[in-house]
Amino acid sequence: MVAYTRDEIVSISDLSRGVSAILNSIIDRSKPKLAISKNNKLEAVMLSIDEYEKLKIAYDTLEQQEIESILSSRSDEEKQISHSKIVTLDI
Numbered sequence: 001m002v003a004y005t006r007d008e009i010v011s012i013s014d015l016s017r018g019v020s021a022i023l024n025s026i027i028d029r030s031k032p033k034l035a036i037s038k039n040n041k042l043e044a045v046m047l048s049i050d051e052y053e054k055l056k057i058a059y060d061t062l063e064q065q066e067i068e069s070i071l072s073s074r075s076d077e078e079k080q081i082s083h084s085k086i087v088t089l090d091i
Helices: 012-017 019-027 049-073
Strands: 009-011 031-040 039-047
Touching: 009 012, 012 019, 012 031, 019 031, 019 039, 039 049
Parallel strands: 009 031
Antiparallel strands: 031 039
């Protein structure tokens, strides 16, 4: 679980009252991330689009590496499709 400092947590009511200032603190990087709480429970995270895109690229890269690892671990026999596994459609 990610740890948040006290100044990185904002309540949903504070967010609704000061959305412009809070968004600016993310944009100008004075705060790298903000956790949004509702009823004293962390519900969401706000971060800059640059940070989101970096995270998305990292996630996609890891997912691709995992797929490649699974495929490369298969034997040659598993990689070939047998005729019994091919389904034909009569149209």
